[in-house]
Amino acid sequence: xxxxxxEVNDLKVQxxxxxxxxxxxxxxxxxxxxxxxxxxxxxxxSGKSVTxxxxxxxxxxxxxxxxxxxxxxxxxxxxxxxxQLQEVRGNEMSMIFQDPMTSLNPVxxxxxxxxxxxxxHEDIDKRAARRRSVxxxxxxxxxxxxxxxxxYPHQFSGGMRQRAMIAMxxxxxxxxxxxxxxxxxxxxxxxxxxxxxxxxxxxxxNSAVILITHDLGVVADIADDIAVMYAGRIVEYGDKRxxxxxxxxxxTWGLLGSIPRLDRPKQxxxxxxxxxxxxxxxxxxxxKFRPRCPHAFDKCMEExxxxxxxxxxxxxDRCWLEPDYxxxxxGKTIEGDVAA
Numbered sequence: 001x002x003x004x005x006x007e008v009n010d011l012k013v014q015x016x017x018x019x020x021x022x023x024x025x026x027x028x029x030x031x032x033x034x035x036x037x038x039x040x041x042x043x044x045x046s047g048k049s050v051t052x053x054x055x056x057x058x059x060x061x062x063x064x065x066x067x068x069x070x071x072x073x074x075x076x077x078x079x080x081x082x083x084q085l086q087e088v089r090g091n092e093m094s095m096i097f098q099d100p101m102t103s104l105n106p107v108x109x110x111x112x113x114x115x116x117x118x119x120x121h122e123d124i125d126k127r128a129a130r131r132r133s134v135x136x137x138x139x140x141x142x143x144x145x146x147x148x149x150x151x152y153p154h155q156f157s158g159g160m161r162q163r164a165m166i167a168m169x170x171x172x173x174x175x176x177x178x179x180x181x182x183x184x185x186x187x188x189x190x191x192x193x194x195x196x197x198x199x200x201x202x203x204x205x206n207s208a209v210i211l212i213t214h215d216l217g218v219v220a221d222i223a224d225d226i227a228v229m230y231a232g233r234i235v236e237y238g239d240k241r242x243x244x245x246x247x248x249x250x251x252t253w254g255l256l257g258s259i260p261r262l263d264r265p266k267q268x269x270x271x272x273x274x275x276x277x278x279x280x281x282x283x284x285x286x287x288k289f290r291p292r293c294p295h296a297f298d299k300c301m302e303e304x305x306x307x308x309x310x311x312x313x314x315x316x317d318r319c320w321l322e323p324d325y326x327x328x329x330x331g332k333t334i335e336g337d338v339a340a
Contacts, residue, residue, distance in 0.1 A: 002033035005175050005208050006055070011068035013047075013054050015061075020281040024050040026232035027068075030225075032176065037202065037209040039219030039240070041255065042229035045277045048212045049098070051229075052178045055210075056093055057085040072176070091121040094174035096198075098181040100161035104153040110137070110164045111149035117171040136167035139204075140197060159190035163197070170201060177202065178210045183218055195222055216252075217259045220244065228252050231278050231288035234306060238315035246327075248310065248317035251289045253330050287318065295321060295329065 013025035025047045032038050040048050053059045055070055057077060070077040072088065080088070097103040105113060114133040115126065122129075130149070137145035140163040153161055162182060169177060179198055183191035195211075199222045202209050211219055219226060219240070226243040228236040228251065236249040247253055254273035275292040278284055284291050286301040293300070299320040308316045310323045319326070 002035055004031060005034055005073060006032035007069070007071040008051075008055075009069040009071070011051065011054065011070060012066065013050055013059060014065040016063040016065070017281075021065075022280045023232050023283065024280055025054065028229075028232075028234055029068075030227055030234070030237065032208045032210065034175065034208050035202070035206060036224045037199070037211060037219075037222050039216075039223035039226045040210060040212045040229060041214065041216050041219060041226060043214055043273075043277055045280070046229040047232040047280075048214075048229055049180055052095065052180050052210060052212055055176075055178060056089050056095055057082075058089075087121075090117055090169075090174075091172045092174055093176040093178065094169040094172070095178040095180065096162075096165050096169045096182050098184050100158070100165045101153065103165060104161060106153055109150050109152055110156065114149075114164075114168050114171055117168050121172045132171070133167070136170060137164065139170075139201070140164070140167045141193075142167070159186055159193065162186065162190075162194055166194075166197065166201070170205060173205055174207060176208050176210070177205075178212070180212045181214070182211070183213070183215075191218065198222065215259070216244075216255050228255065231283060232280055233288070233318075235289065235319075236317040237306070238312070242312060242315040246310070246315070247330065248315065248323065248326060249289075249319050250293045250295055250321075250326075250330075252317075287320070 008028060008030050011025055011028045015022040015024060028051055030038060040051065042048050050059060055077065057080065066078050072093065111130060111133045114136060115129040118124070118129040118132055119126070134145045134149050137149055142148050142160060142163055156164060182198065183194050186194065195218060198209060198211070211223060213219060223240045226238065226240050227234045228243070228249060230251050236243060236247065236252050243252065247256060257271045260270060273292060278288060278291065286303055290296045290300040304318040304320050306316050306318050
């Protein structure tokens with residue numbers, strides 16, 4: 001069996017604000033094994049990034065409240081002090097941030113920033129760290145790494161900056177790599193290259209990956225399992241093929257319906273999910289997707305549990321609709337024949 005690296009149990013993250021308590025993450029649970037890729041998908045504000053930042057201890061503040069467990073190799077990250085977190089963060093668990101232009105320091109060279117990550121966790125001299133930086137830039141596909149290592153972030157294109165961020169995150173051979181919207185603001189060709197690169201490096205470094213995105217199309221090839229998040233909670237979780245070919249949650253149908261299809265006639269415009277995500281301060285009663293769901297009925301005023309309602313027990317969802325009924329209507333919903 002694969003080594004269990006990460007186990008998240010009923011994680012809750014809340015922020016106290018002047019307007020009220022923001023329930024950014026509300027009872028999230030998942031596991032991650034070595035060599036596997038977990039795709040976390042959802043709209044902006046669904047809790048994806050807060051979940052990932054909390055895994056690294058980056059949401060700690062006097063106004064933040066935590067519940068649950070984040071077990072990394074059996075140790076609870078939520079109970080680690082700052083010194084223990086520093087040992088894990090960037091060394092055993094690392095993160096590719098969403099915007100490389102704001103994540104990279106504009107006044108330091110790319111090589112200097114990679115070297116800093118290496119020297120923080122390894123007992124080697126600067127010359128060896130520089131050699132390692134050049135090797136990493138070569139691994140992520142930066143041309144002429146021996147000279148580009150001395151360039152500044154503004155001298156790199158958007159795709160190359162993202163590759164440099166990946167090189168930095170891999171500097172200490174982490175066991176868990178978290179990629180938060182790694183293809184944001186990149187054109188589709190570069191997006192595909194970045195996703196392919198993450199998959200290849202996952203195999204080379206024998207690590208596990210959490211890939212966070214709002215686009216199910218991004219995780220279609222690389223993910224093993226998919227967690228769909230909405231309003232701070234997981235609303236559907238399962239094997240990639242199950243989620244794509246037998247989706248059980250109307251919210252997942254909406255996400256699938258918004259993906260451009262090359263195997264069907266071109267539509268005038270993509271179908272979108274009606275309405276807006278709910279306020280995390282004042283969540284709706286019952287199913288959190290109910291106000292936006294075209295298939296909601298009286299039972300949806302009650303909160304559905306995240307359980308399996310179909311034959312495959314590993315495929316779980318939060319929806320009161322009967323599986324047979326869902327299968328009879330979801331094709332029309334995904335293809336846009338039913339308002340969604």
